[in-house]
Amino acid sequence: MRVLIRADASIAIGSGHIARCLTLANVLRNGGAEVVFACRALPGHLLQRLRDQGYVAHGLPERYPHEQSGAGIEARLPWQADVNALADAVAQAPRFDWLIVDHYGLDAQWERAARRFARRLMAIDDLANRPHAVDLLLDQNFSAHAVPGAYAQWVDRDCQTFLGPRFALLRDEFQCQPIVIKPKVKRVLVNFGGFDAARQVYATLVALQGFDDLHVDVVAGLHNPEWAAMSALAEAHPNWHVQTLVDDFFARMQQADLFIGAGGGTTWERAALGLPTICISVANNQQLNAQLLAEAGIHLYLGPHEQLEPQRLVEAIARLIDDAPQRRAFAERSRALVDGCGAQRLADALIGAVGP
Structure with a gap:
């Protein structure tokens, strides 16, 4: 063929x-x-x-x-x-x-x-x-x-x-076992697609600055417009790692307790792993899907990036860190969608x- x-x-x-x-x-x-x-x-x-x-x-x-x-x-x-x-x-x-x-x-x-x-x-x-x-x-x-x-x-x-x-x-590789939902979030994975023209990776790192106990993995696009600013933030946080073009994204997802990202293709990868997610849409075509998934209890959706107030993201992170029952509910419902x-x-x- x-x-x-x-x-x-x-x-x-x-x-x-x-x-x-x-x-x-x-x-x-x-x-x-x-x-x-x-x-x-x-x-x-x-x-x-x-x-x-x-x-x-x-x-x-x-x-x-x-x-x-x-x-x-x-x-x-x-x-x-x-x-x-x-x-x-x-x-x-x-x-x-x-x-x-x-x-x-x-x-x-x-x-x-x-x-x-x-x-x-x-x-x-x-x-x-x-x-x-x-x-x-x-x-x-x-x-x-x-x-x-x-x-x-x-x-x-x-x-x-x-x-x-x-x-x-x-x-x-996504025909796999789900991640373990821990009592408290320790590792956060941040990714907003291959290019992140919306500059949402940098905005997310700014929101994460007050959570000193978290290990933060960032996978940013090769052409990310805020690369210098993100690198400067990472240098001030020894437990942050900012990288691009990684070969082990699946392994990083397996190690994460919380994902912060967009409503694109990684939505289904996260669902297959049962990886609890804070979703922020970065394109118009992501909004309906992200909203319907939130209404079905699949993830926490904060809306389009251009309408998101920074403090809402900070509050969402703080809320999910200790809320294992909510994260477990996200995981179970998302796993039911994707095999x-x-x-x-x-x-x-x-x-x-x-x-x-």
């Missing part, structure tokens, strides 16, 4: 789309599939990371003619220009069995035109806000599962949908559709 994945990463977009596609790609490759990526060479792209892991990764143009400058992550791409660029990139390749698209800026127009590249199409979405013309759609968010008919108006009746955290694209097998479920569906 041959699979083409169209997804982007950048300082503005973040790294989550590539991260979850890479997880699915690894499962497909382990099953014998050939997987190829096509990504725009935007500032902060991850093309080399994909190549370092043994994938062919085609670089598409950083800009297209008439493209809006400085557009947000949900802005529509010039779909015809993107299809043309993809055609140039894979011109020498035979037709693929599957084309997987994970991009907020592409919709049914692009998907119909992209049929030339593959026998079947799959879309990965989080927003349920635009039409799709695909054979299979994945939305791993709790909101897709909790809101009845979230995609009824956006996909054809014959489109197969995989909705909810049961299908979350997690690495195999870590979502990527294999999707891979089985893709392989099964192609047949022997």
Whole structure:
């Protein structure tokens, strides 16, 4: 089976789309599939990371003619220009069995035109806000599962949908035992995605300054805009460690008693581990999911970062440090959502559709 994945990463977009596609790609490759990526060479792209892991990764143009400058992550791409660029990139390749698209800026127009590249199409979405013309759609968010008919108006009746955290694209290591909930929090892990354009890591470290007994692990993005300020804070706290590009993030999560982070892809990693979380959304597309999870008792949600008063974060940390029953309740409810097998479920569906 041959699979083409169209997804982007950048300082503005973040790294989550590539991260979850890479997880699915690894499962497909382990099953014998050939997987190829096509990504725009935007500032902060991850093309080399994909190549370092043994994938062919085609670089598409950083800009297209008439493209809006400085557009947000949900802005529509010039779909015809993107299809043309993809055609140039894979011109020498035979037709693929599957084309997987994970991009907020592409919709049914692009998907119909992209049929030339593959026998079947799959879309990965989080927003349920635009039409799709695909054979299979994945939305791993709790909101897709909790809101009845979230995609009824956006996909054809014959489109197969995989909705909810049961299908979350997690690495195999997250098929694991839960962490132990201790009487008191001793280790805190802070991470707000691959780039943290919202500068929320630094704001969280400022809030943690008064908790001298805590061991704080910080995993910050390579292009974090507050790197110097965070490093200065860490130097004043011997039990703080600020790092980037770590290879042992899973192990750090296992060692943590409390996670402070965003409402993106790590939501499901935390759930699989039963890791109690204070969540702060750093993008509009995270807000509904984070709010619904909070209402279901999965985590403590403090709202969008731009509306968060610093003292609220301080108070939330202080409250959860000694509240083992609350942290245990978060852990048990989150573990019930995610078993870590979502990527294999999707891979089985893709392989099964192609047949022997």
